[in-house]
Amino acid sequence: MSETAIAPGFADPGRDSQAVFRAAMMAMARPGTICKLPVALDAPAPLAPGTAALALALCDFETPIWLDPALATEADVAGFLKFHTGAPIVVHPNEAAFALVAGANEMPALHRFAPGSLEFPDRSTTLFVQVETLRKDGGWRLSGPGIAGRAHLSAAPLPPTFLDELKANHAVFPRGVDIYFVAGHRIAALPRAILIDS
Amino acid sequence: MSAVGPTSAKGAAPPHPAAPRPPSPDGRRTGGADGYNFAYLDEQTKRMIRRAILKAIAIPGYQVPFASREMPMPYGWGTGGVQITASILGPDDILKVIDQGSDDTTNAVSIRRFFEKTAGIATTTRTREATIIQTRHRIPEEPLADDQVLVYQVPTPEPLRFLEPRETETRKMHALEEYGLMHVKLYEDIARHGHIATTYDYPVKVDGRYLTAPSPTPKFDNPKMHMSPALQLFGAGREKRIYAIAPFTRVVSLDFEDHPFEVNRFERPCALCGADNVYLDEVVLDNSGGRMFVCSDTDFCQERRAAGHAGEMLARAPSFVAGQR
Numbered sequence: 001m002s003e004t005a006i007a008p009g010f011a012d013p014g015r016d017s018q019a020v021f022r023a024a025m026m027a028m029a030r031p032g033t034i035c036k037l038p039v040a041l042d043a044p045a046p047l048a049p050g051t052a053a054l055a056l057a058l059c060d061f062e063t064p065i066w067l068d069p070a071l072a073t074e075a076d077v078a079g080f081l082k083f084h085t086g087a088p089i090v091v092h093p094n095e096a097a098f099a100l101v102a103g104a105n106e107m108p109a110l111h112r113f114a115p116g117s118l119e120f121p122d123r124s125t126t127l128f129v130q131v132e133t134l135r136k137d138g139g140w141r142l143s144g145p146g147i148a149g150r151a152h153l154s155a156a157p158l159p160p161t162f163l164d165e166l167k168a169n170h171a172v173f174p175r176g177v178d179i180y181f182v183a184g185h186r187i188a189a190l191p192r193a194i195l196i197d198s
Numbered sequence: 199m200s201a202v203g204p205t206s207a208k209g210a211a212p213p214h215p216a217a218p219r220p221p222s223p224d225g226r227r228t229g230g231a232d233g234y235n236f237a238y239l240d241e242q243t244k245r246m247i248r249r250a251i252l253k254a255i256a257i258p259g260y261q262v263p264f265a266s267r268e269m270p271m272p273y274g275w276g277t278g279g280v281q282i283t284a285s286i287l288g289p290d291d292i293l294k295v296i297d298q299g300s301d302d303t304t305n306a307v308s309i310r311r312f313f314e315k316t317a318g319i320a321t322t323t324r325t326r327e328a329t330i331i332q333t334r335h336r337i338p339e340e341p342l343a344d345d346q347v348l349v350y351q352v353p354t355p356e357p358l359r360f361l362e363p364r365e366t367e368t369r370k371m372h373a374l375e376e377y378g379l380m381h382v383k384l385y386e387d388i389a390r391h392g393h394i395a396t397t398y399d400y401p402v403k404v405d406g407r408y409l410t411a412p413s414p415t416p417k418f419d420n421p422k423m424h425m426s427p428a429l430q431l432f433g434a435g436r437e438k439r440i441y442a443i444a445p446f447t448r449v450v451s452l453d454f455e456d457h458p459f460e461v462n463r464f465e466r467p468c469a470l471c472g473a474d475n476v477y478l479d480e481v482v483l484d485n486s487g488g489r490m491f492v493c494s495d496t497d498f499c500q501e502r503r504a505a506g507h508a509g510e511m512l513a514r515a516p517s518f519v520a521g522q523r
Contacts, residue, residue: 014236018288021248025286028255029429029444030344058252060245097249118373122253122262145258145405146444148425174407178256191256193405193444 006076007042009056009084020057024180027189032142032151034134034188044076046102050182051128052080058126059085059098066096066113066125070103093125101129105157110165113177121174124192131155134183140166144194153188155181166196237284237317243267247285247440251431254442259408260372261355261439269435276309277435279332279351283313286347286431287330292320294328299336299477299494306334323497335398337419339476339498342428344445350413355434355441357401357411377409380452388457397462403450404443412449418461418477423449468493469511470520471502481519492519 010016019038027035043052059065065087071077078089081100090096094114101107107129116124139154140163159165169176169192176192190196235241243265250264269277283293293313297306301323309332310321322328325338332349342348354360358368361379371377380401387395400417404410412420413432423430423443430443443449453459467474469490476498478491490511493499500521503512512520 014241015289017241017245018236018286022286022288025248025251025255025429028252029442058245058249060242062246063249119369120263121257121260122250124253126252145447146255148427148446174257174260178252193256193258 006080006083007044009041010039010053013056016053017057020053024054024057024187024189027180027187028178028191029146031144031146031189031191031194032136032153034136034186037185037187040185044074044080046070046074046130047077047080047100048102048130048182048184050185050187051100051102051130053185054128054180054182054187055081055087055098055100056084059087061086061088063097064088064090064095066090066093066099068099068101068103068107070106071100096125099125099127101127104129104131104155105159107159109159109161110169110177115169115172115175115177118175121176124175125177127177127179128182129155129158129179130182132157132183134181134186134188136188140196140198142190142194142196146191147194153181153190155183155188163196163198166190170195234316236289237287237313237319238270239267239281239284243281244285247281250440251282251285251442254431254440255429255444257408258444258447259404259410259441261434261441263438264440266435266438271308271312273436274353275305276332276334276351278433278437278440279334279349279435280309280312280433281435282349282431282433282440283309283330283332284317286349287313287317287319289317289319291329292322292327294322294325294331294497295333296331296336296338296495296497297334298479299338300496302496324501325495325497335414335416336477336494337415337422339473339493339495341422342426344427346428348426348428348430350415350430350432352411352413352432352434352439353436354399355411355413355432355437355439357399357409372408375407377403377452380409381454384452384454384457388454394453394457394459400459401452403452405447406450409452410441410443410449416462416477417451417459420449420451420459421461425449464491466491467509468499468502469509470515471499471507471512472509473499473502473507483516483519490515490519 016039023035041049041052093112113125133156135154142151179190181188250262254262295306295310297303325340330347334351399414432441451459470492477494479494
């Protein structure tokens with residue numbers, strides 16, 4: 001823990017976490033749509049304000065968090081999350097309910113996170129992947145639940161194998177991980193049910 | 199203590215429970231009954247339910263177990279739906295609650311009051327105005343919009359439960375997508391009655407994967423679930439399950455090639471508003487066989503009458519059916 005004070009969380013925890021959740025729910029229900037989180041948090045770098053808001057809205061003592069190396073090396077990040085959520089920090093990605101990724105282009109392959117079981121596919125990891133650009137055009141073509149026809153989404157930077165990992169993640173449906181891409185305050189969801197091609 | 203009467207009241211009367219609460223000093227309507235969190239549930243419970251809702255949307259039709267809380271109403275009165283509504287509700291939401299299509303039956307009124315009291319939110323009976331619609335066993339006749347959320351109260355979330363009582367077995371059947379038993383059940387309907395006799399809680403397959411109970415809505419409403427622009431959330435409080443159908447998701451009612459799925463047909467239009475192709479309730483009028491068929495969706499019926507539509511019995515229908523004229 002560094003000597004700096006822990007950054008404040010939500011100004012109005014009840015109201016703010018509802019607003020963040022509602023945006024996250026609408027994003028999950030409409031993959032390919034980019035939602036702006038209505039709450040600004042002053043999170044310790046390299047934690048993006050959007051990732052911090054999602055974590056504070058959804059994580060607590062019941063949800064182990066995995067931090068990627070870029071986040072794990074900053075003691076302020078773990079301190080911020082532990083103080084505001086009480087969530088345990090785990091070292092293995094497949095033990096995590098939520099995985100926070102700041103260095104997206106060096107992130108582990110998606111199959112290393114918990115995919116749940118066929119009986120309990122809900123016991124899986126949800127990833128918050130921070131990216132620099134997030135656009136609703138170009139990139140991947142998405143179809144499936146939540147999308148009328150087709151949608152487009154592009155996020156960068158990501159590992160070169162990421163598209164193949166996404167396809168493999170969809171192929172094991174109903175198992176698999178669900179992903180929120182985060183760029184600043186903007187988020188877009190990519191649940192496992194979505195079919196992706198380039 | 200003297201008898202309670204107009205003269206025995208001491209001091210100012212307490213405010214009516216449904217009276218709007220004044221805004222807080224910073225101008226925001228925070229709402230909520232004194233001593234309770236916004237929308238009754240505590241924040242940790244809401245987070246747990248919200249996580250279940252996100253998983254439910256990500257795996258359409260799969261029943262996510264959740265730690266259902268005791269609510270200040272009995273099981274069977276919509277505790278699952280109420281917990282979902284309480285968890286998604288924000289201060290700016292406008293809530294509509296229907297029970298069998300009606301805004302003014304006991305269950306709908308009490309749940310609407312519950313949220314007026316505990317969240318201080320605005321409520322409506324108009325389908326179009328609502329951002330969240332909690333429903334017991336109907337889908338509104340008016341097509342829903344893509345910014346609306348439909349919350350179902352579900353008694354039995356497991357469509358296979360009456361065919362296989364063991365949770366371990368039904369869970370395995372869902373895991374292996376082994377749904378032959380349900381087809382056998384529908385086949386037995388045909389063998390016995392000549393047609394599929396299931397009329398409500400008619401099983402659907404969501405996005406080609408999970409067999410799902412639409413809750414005991416009439417099968418008339420099943421086609422409205424298919425590619426609905428609104429997000430559909432299902433809550434079963436006693437059974438501790440949440441499931442969801444994302445917007446624009448394929449929802450197919452099970453059937454056979456030679457016995458295709460069919461919705462209920464009504465011989466006549468609504469006797470009050472003249473609407474065709476809507477779900478009708480039978481209303482018994484007297485002891486000598488008098489009866490009429492009227493829209494189950496009261497808001498839809500009232501709006502049509504306000505727009506000048508009239509059914510054949512509108513002029514002579516009793517006020518307990520047609521309301522005040």
